[in-house]
Amino acid sequence: MTDLPRTMSAYVLHQHGGMEAQQFHTDWPVPQPGPDDVLIKVGACGCNNTDINTRTGWYSKSVTGATKGDAAQTAEGQDDPAWGGSPIQFPRIQGADAVGIVVATGPNAPSELIGKRVMLDCWQRDWSDPLNRDKTGYFGSERDGGFAQYTTADYRNTHAVDSTMTDAELATFSCSYSTAEGMLSRALVGQGEHVLITGASGGVGSALVQLAKRRGAVVIALSSPGKHAALSALGADITLERSPPDLPDALRQATGRATVDVVCDVVGGDDWPQIIDVMARGGRYACSGAIAGPMVELDLRTLYLRDLTFHGSTVVPRHIFTDLLGYIERAEIKPLVAATYPLAELPAAQTAFMDKAHIGNIVVLPAAD
Structure with missing residues (x-):
């Protein structure tokens, strides 16, 4: 640690808002690695909805509107503002999708990681009980993340990556793609199944398009028309407008059938009932977000008369990240860097992220400061 700086640039969250x-x-002080930690010089860190939702406290049950990222949607003073239903500790450095070089290790961490370029599995587990979802935390939420020049992580969450991709490209994967792969895994998506993806141009949505196609599914992507060509290039078989006035008819014209086998949803909001109505008998629904609003209307008769199965998907099994790492190293999926910003311009990066005019992910670069 003697050759490393004592202070660094960092974007620090001091309260919800x-x-x-x-x-x-x-x-800001450069963090010291704990006994099981590595110290990482951050090369890039992706932006995600989880950072914005945690900052504003959107996860609180007291918030019922869409993800907006502004103070009007905050839940200051509530006791459930973070994803796990408990408060986070301030100050907190956010940023889940950190990629960088290991520069030091704690006494229990393998020293051979020093000098390796690494990606992080964002799910912080209790390694004495790693399958217990109640004992999990998230990188950038329950511990400091990657919106800084240096960060620490448990060595068991730190994975060397063999890829020619840039740091910015690699920083598009961990949060969005593990979320997407977790949804597809929960819903048991298989060859030839028709999968409807909402919010298909966002980070998780574009990951779902690629990963569902990798499984051999027929991919139907919902997004604004200006993004359809890019989604088709990613592998979407059918692209429909974000909110078709008659979704069953649109599906029928595009596929010859008015139903789908699986819905992967990160949007929710007012259009949710028609998404559920196009599910075939025995269909599966997987949800890992509600950017258009968490409060939806469900006719329970649709649920039980059609034998539907609903999956919430947050904490993913451990194999999801290592599977994803294999997809990256074998070049089976593509990074989608919509734009990069210096760390000092994080608010501008998050504003662009919230404007939803992009396809893929927006990345900040601490080394640029």
Whole structure:
């Protein structure tokens, strides 16, 4: 540690709120690795909805509107503002999708990781009880993340990666793609099945398109028309407008059938009932987000008369990340970097992220400061 700086640049969240709740520091202490930790010099860190939702406290049951990322949607003072239903500790450095080089290790961490370029499995597990979902945390939520020049992580969450992709490209994968692969795994998506994907141009949505296609599914992507060509290039078999006035008819014209086998949803909101109505008998629904709003209307007769199965998907099994790493190293999936920003411009990056004009992921670069 003697050759490393004592301070660094970092964007630090000091409370729940809008953009003003996070502050840029150029003299924040470089973290010291714990006994089981590695110290990583961050090359890039992706932006995700989880960062914005945690900052504003959107996960609280007191918030019923869409993800907006501003102070009007905050849940300050509530006791359930984070994803796990408990408060987080401030100050907190956010940023889940960190990629970088290991520069030091704690005494229990393997020293051969030093000098390796690594990606992080975001799910922080209790390694004495790793399958217990109640004992999990998230990188950038329950411990400091990657919106800084240096970060620490448990060595068991730290994976060397063999790839020619840039740091920015690799920083598009961990959060979005593990979320997407977790949804597809829960829903048991298989060869030839018709899969409807909402919010298909976002980070998780575009990951779902690629990963569902990798499984041999017939991929039906919902997004604004200006993004259809890009989604087709990713592998979407059919692209439909984000909110068709008559979804069954649109499906029938495009596929010859008015139903789908699986829905993978990160949107929710007012269009949710028609998404459920196009599920075939015995269909499966997987949800890992509600950017258009968490409050939806369900006719329980649709659920039970059609023998539907609903899956919530948050904490993923351990194999999901290692599977994803294999897909990356074998070049079976593509990175989608919509834009990069210096760390000092994180608010601008998150504003662009919330505008949803992009396809894929927006990445910040701490080394640019």
